Amino acid sequence: MGKTELLIVIILFNILFVMFIVAVMVYIINYRQRKKEYLNEIEMKNELHQRELLSTQLEIQQATMQQIGRELHDNIGQKLTLVSLYVQQMLYENKAPEASERIDQVSQIINQSLQDLRSLSKTLTDDNINQKEIITLIQEEVDNTNSFRKCKVSFEHNFSQLDLGFVHKNVLLRITQEFIQNSIKHSGCQNIFINLNTSEDILWELTICDDGKGFDTKKVTSNGIGLTNMKNRAEIIGAQFSLESKENEGTTLHIIFKKQS
Template sequence: MGKTELFLTIFLFNIFFFMFVAAVIIYIRKYKQKKSEYLIEIQIKNEIHQRELLTTQLEIQQATMQQIGRELHDNIGQKLTLVSLYTQQLLYENKVPEVNERIDQVSQIINQSLQDLRSLSKTLTDDNISQKEITTLIEEEVNNINALKKCEIHFEHKGDPLELDFVHKNVLLRITQEFIQNSIKHSQCKNIFIKLNTSEENVWELSIKDDGIGFDTSKTLSNGIGLTNMKNRAKIIGGEYSFTSAKNTGTQLHISFKNKA
């Protein structure tokens, strides 16, 4: 074999070798890209599944509460009413004063229990969230807390009235309640500011902040049940969630829901 043929053989070998190496590199890159896309797709599907699961759990919980309320009213309530009537009849028929006093005490206990039962049944079956706008629900919560005079809560709404479904309203209300309770209990705040706004970019955005002592989130976020509840509730409706706090600067929460169109 001459030098020319040897040089040509080495040259072709190098070309094929580099082509092989390039093909392997391209294959590895494409494999990693497909793997990354697959993992992202799996993550998105898991998030969608988790959100649907949480939503279903919330709807089941609401339906269960309503069913329990109806059972309390229709079944146990009627039986207590019947017992109350029997005790009233015993009071009328009995002629022994000492026994009458005892019967009257039993009657009072039964009537009070019946009143408490009706109140509980109404709370469980009253579709308060579905019937009212989210602004009304938050205003009612603010008024109830302000009446306790533990701190001053300020609520502001800008934008058109929000037509939200039950899940959205329930999540926003529960997050608001959770934040307020945490602030009153831990932050030593004097004021809590709640803003609910709508814009062209966002269907709605909820901002809540207090002027309390704040805390180190790196030491609390992993263990705070209330904070975890708020974050998980935001996931139910696919809201963008952020929570910040620092010592002596207060605490702030922001959730927004963007228009997917």
């Protein structure tokens, strides 16, 4: 074999070797890309499954609460009403002043308990979340908190109307309730500020902050202020969650849900 033929063989071998290396690299790149797409698809399916599971759990929870409310009204409520009538009859028939006074006290306690029971039953059976807009639900929570005069809660928004499904409204309302309760219980705050806004790329953006004593977020445990619970609620619907707090500087909660493209 001459030098020319040997050179051609070497060149062909090098070309084939390079082509083989390129083919292997292309295969590896395609494999990694397909693997990444597969993992992303699995992750998206898991997220979708979690959201559907949350929606189902919330619907079951709502149905259960409504059933409990109906049972309270139809069963225990009727029995308390009957007891109240019996006590009133005893009060009417009893002639001893001392006994009558005690019977009257018992009657007042029963009537107050019956009133509280009816109020609780109405709360459980009244489908507030489905029937009302989130703006109204949050405002009612604010008004209810302010009525106790433990701290001042302010609510602002830039929505004329915000139509959300049950899951989103439930998540927003429960997170708001939990933040308010935790702030009052743990932070010693005087003010809580709630903002719910929208923009070009954001469907809704919830910001809640207080002027309490704050805390070290690195030291928060599962038994703390419910940070994990609020975070899980936000993440299940695909919202971005952040919470910042420093000692003596208050706490700020920020949740963003972007518009779906």
